[in-house]
Amino acid sequence: MTTAALAxxxxxVYNSSEPYGGDVTQVDVNAQYVGFEYHYTYLVFxxxxxxxxIPGIGLLYGGLARRKSxxxxxxQSLMVGSAxxxxxxxxxxxxxYSRTAGPFIGNLANFGMIGxxxxxxPGSAVIPEIVFCLYQMLFCACxxxxxxxxxxxxxxxxxxxxxxxLWATIVYCPIACWTWNANGWLYNxxxxxxxxxxxxxxxxxxxxxxxxxxxxxxxxxxEKSHGKAHNTSLVFLGTVLIWFGWFGFNGGSALNATVRAMxxxxxxxxAASTGVLGWVLVDYFKHGKKFSVVGACEGAIAGxxxxxxxxxxxxxWCAAVIGFVTAIGCALLQNINxxxxxxxxxxxxxxxxxxxxxxxxxxxIFATSKxxxxxxxxxxPGGIDGNGIQVGKQFAEITAISAYSFLVSCALLYxxxxxxxxxxxxxxxxxxxxxxxxxxFDEQIGDxxxxxxxxxxxxxxxxxLTSPGTPPVKEVSEIEVGAESEDxxxxx
Numbered sequence: 152m153t154t155a156a157l158a159x160x161x162x163x164v165y166n167s168s169e170p171y172g173g174d175v176t177q178v179d180v181n182a183q184y185v186g187f188e189y190h191y192t193y194l195v196f197x198x199x200x201x202x203x204x205i206p207g208i209g210l211l212y213g214g215l216a217r218r219k220s221x222x223x224x225x226x227q228s229l230m231v232g233s234a235x236x237x238x239x240x241x242x243x244x245x246x247x248y249s250r251t252a253g254p255f256i257g258n259l260a261n262f263g264m265i266g267x268x269x270x271x272x273p274g275s276a277v278i279p280e281i282v283f284c285l286y287q288m289l290f291c292a293c294x295x296x297x298x299x300x301x302x303x304x305x306x307x308x309x310x311x312x313x314x315x316x317l318w319a320t321i322v323y324c325p326i327a328c329w330t331w332n333a334n335g336w337l338y339n340x341x342x343x344x345x346x347x348x349x350x351x352x353x354x355x356x357x358x359x360x361x362x363x364x365x366x367x368x369x370x371x372x373x374e375k376s377h378g379k380a381h382n383t384s385l386v387f388l389g390t391v392l393i394w395f396g397w398f399g400f401n402g403g404s405a406l407n408a409t410v411r412a413m414x415x416x417x418x419x420x421x422a423a424s425t426g427v428l429g430w431v432l433v434d435y436f437k438h439g440k441k442f443s444v445v446g447a448c449e450g451a452i453a454g455x456x457x458x459x460x461x462x463x464x465x466x467x468w469c470a471a472v473i474g475f476v477t478a479i480g481c482a483l484l485q486n487i488n489x490x491x492x493x494x495x496x497x498x499x500x501x502x503x504x505x506x507x508x509x510x511x512x513x514x515x516i517f518a519t520s521k522x523x524x525x526x527x528x529x530x531x532p533g534g535i536d537g538n539g540i541q542v543g544k545q546f547a548e549i550t551a552i553s554a555y556s557f558l559v560s561c562a563l564l565y566x567x568x569x570x571x572x573x574x575x576x577x578x579x580x581x582x583x584x585x586x587x588x589x590x591x592f593d594e595q596i597g598d599x600x601x602x603x604x605x606x607x608x609x610x611x612x613x614x615x616l617t618s619p620g621t622p623p624v625k626e627v628s629e630i631e632v633g634a635e636s637e638d639x640x641x642x643x
Contacts, residue, residue, distance in 0.1 A: 172270035172279065180269045190277040190407045197403025198286040200396050201293065205232045207392030208296045211448070212303075213596070214385030215497055219585025220304040221381060221596045227299055227308065231315050235292040238316050240264055243291060244284050246324035247332065248273055254336040256325045273333065275406035286403060290347060291327075293400075295319050297355040298560075300497040301362025302575070305369050305582050308590050310573045314362075314564065322358060322559050326350045326552055342548035343518050343531055343541065345415065346404035348460025348511040349548050354556040356504020360495055361560035365568070366576050368494035370583065382596075383444050390448035394423055397455045401462040411525035415462035419455065422462075422474025426454020429478035437485075446482070449502060453478040456506035457513070464518035464531055473517065477509045508549050515545035 173180040184191065209228025213221040235243070245261035250273050252258060261267050264284075272283030295315040302311045327350045329337040337349070344350070380386050402416035430450025434443050457477025458470055465473065484501050488494060495501075518533025518541060532538040567573045576582075581589035587596065 172268050183269075183271075184277070184279065187277045190275070191279055191282045193408035193412070194278055194282055194286055194403050194406065197399035198282070198289055200399035201286070201289045201403070202232075202396070203392045204293045204396035204400065205229075205289075205296055207389045207396060208293070208300075209389070210385050211389030211393065211452075212300055212497055214382040214387075214389060215380045215445070216304060217585070218381040218596055219587055221385075221587065222591055223308060223586040224300075225596075226591070227311065228296055230308070230312055231296045231299060232292045234312050234316050235295050235319055236288060238319055239284075239288040239291055243319055243324055244287065246320065247291075247327040248284075248287065249332075252328050252332050252334045254329070254334055254339070256328050257332065272406075274331070278406055283406070287327075290351060290400070291319055291323055294323055294347070294351045294355050297351075297499060297503055298358045298362065300499045301359030301495060302366060303363070303369075303496040304586065305366055305576050306362070307575060307577050308586070310567060310575050313573060314567060314575075317563055317567075318358060318560065321563065322354060322556055323350060326354050326555065329551075330548070337548055337551070340544050340547065341531070342511075342544050343464055343514050343533065344460045344511065344548065345463040345514075346401045346459045348456075348507045348514065349552040352456050352459060352503040352507030353511065353549060353552045356500045356502070356507055357553050357556040358560040359497075359499035360493060360504060361557050362564060363495035363500075364493050365561060365564040369496065370579060380445050386445050386448050390451055394451055394455065397423070401459060405463055405526055407526060409526040411463050411522065411529070414467070414522055414525060417467055418458055418462045418465065418470035421467055421470045422454040422458030422477075423451045424454070425471045425474035426450045426452070426457065426478035429454070429475040430482045433479055433482035449498065450478040450482065452502050453481040453506045456503055457510035459507070460511045461514040461517065463526075463529075464514060464523050464533065466517075466519060466522055469517035469519075469535075473510060473513045476513065477506050480509050481506050504553075508553070511545050511549050512542070515542035 172183065206225075206228050209225045212224035212228075216224055241263055242259060244264075244267065245259050246252075246257045249257035249260040251260050267280050267284050269279045269281060272278045272280040274283050274287075295318060298318055299306075299311045299315055329335040330342070330344050330350050332338060337344070342349070397419050398416050401419040402412050405412035405415055427447050427450040430446050430453060431442060434446040435441070454474030454477060457473045461470065461473055481501050484505060487501055487505075488496075488498075514533065516534040518531055519536050520530050520532045523529040523531040533541045564575065568575055577586065577589055
């Protein structure tokens with residue numbers, strides 16, 4: 152996300168009298184980018200693959216959820232992407248990236264995409280602003296999708312979407328302005344955040360924790376499969392899409408197609424790979440020399456999170472260390488939900504919050520000018536270059552973003568609880584049946600007939616909740632349903 156001027160080449164010049172980069176009826180607005188087309192072509196491609204992270208998160212969450220609430224995770228991924236697109240076009244982009252922003256938040260100078268055209272972007276002189284706007288919008292959408300994971304299996308869908316849009320406005324956009332806008336206070340400190348350790352991961356991790364805290368714990372009566380992914384294949388597929396999309400997430404954040412961007416892409420794959428190795432190593436010794444596909448996938452996510460703030464600042468061997476250390480640190484916090492007594496079932500805080508903090512801290516240690524200067528102009532030394540104060544600046548970023556994200560998210564959620572029609576949590580009956588039965592019509596994940604039968608059974612049992620003197624309701628687990636379905640097939 153750093154300003155990516157190529158020092159030894161002529162640059163397109165932003166003309167404030169032509170906010171769209173020129174009058175298309177009078178001049179060829181593409182002429183100002185002649186010789187630089189490969190930069191924005193590369194960034195557009197990166198943006199396209201970043202989009203894959205959105206359904207990837209939906210598949211990952213859907214696989215980790217219990218089957219009865221998995222469809223909601225897929226649905227929310229598309230809804231979040233669509234809602235954030237509208238928010239970004241109207242006011243989100245302007246609040247984060249307007250050229251006349253203050254140190255803490257932008258203004259509405261670009262409300263409704265006013266002035267967002269083919270002029271050189273505020274992030275890079277070789278990228279048209281419309282391309283820059285698209286790329287940053289996808290970052291915001293991915294982040295909001297991570298945050299709504301805090302509503303795991305008991306949050307109502309419409310309030311979660313309303314919260315997502317409000318959260319993007321009052322949490323993500325200000326933090327993005329702090330970190331990446333040329334007027335932002337963290338940008339000028341400077342803290343080093345190449346692709347979103349703070350605005351994306353630390354903020355989403357703490358905010359998802361706030362969401363789970365305000366909602367309260369799930370009801371687990373009789374649930375034998377609690378804590379286990381219902382579909383490991385979905386988890387694997389979602390992780391693969393996220394890993395692939397992350398090449399664009401980090402590789403494009405140089406905002407040019409220089410060698411620095413190529414290093415960022417290499418570092419991304421390196422950290423994800425060592426993250427897998429680190430997490431599997433912990434699982435292997437912790438669980439009697441046995442393996443876990445879900446654990447390997449979580450290790451990849453942890454490695455990707457850890458390298459995000461560092462990708463364009465560190466050498467490939469330091470990237471390997473960052474991915475390995477981040478994954479081991481997150482894996483050792485397997486019981487963190489029990490320690491803090493908050494039911495955050497998708498481990499968003501553990502992977503993104505803790506992983507983002509570890510990655511940001513290690514960025515201050517391992518950042519080196521030998522890598523950042525590969526774009527021709529960005530000189531950002533860290534502790535390894537003798538600039539030890541950078542570690543303190545990274546700590547300032549971590550502290551400010553963590554506190555702001557958690558406290559503002561809690562305040563927003565508590566406020567929404569008192570607004571008619573926006574109560575956050577489904578009823579106990581709906582939670583027992585599952586979000587998919589309660590929130591969707593005629594659609595389920597898996598065999599429809601089996602779940603139609605389950606719906607009839609749980610409907611009857613849920614009715615007993617209203618009858619005085621009846622014994623507690625026993626929730627039917629997916630393991631029991633699967634066993635009964637197998638018995639039915641054998642009988643047939």
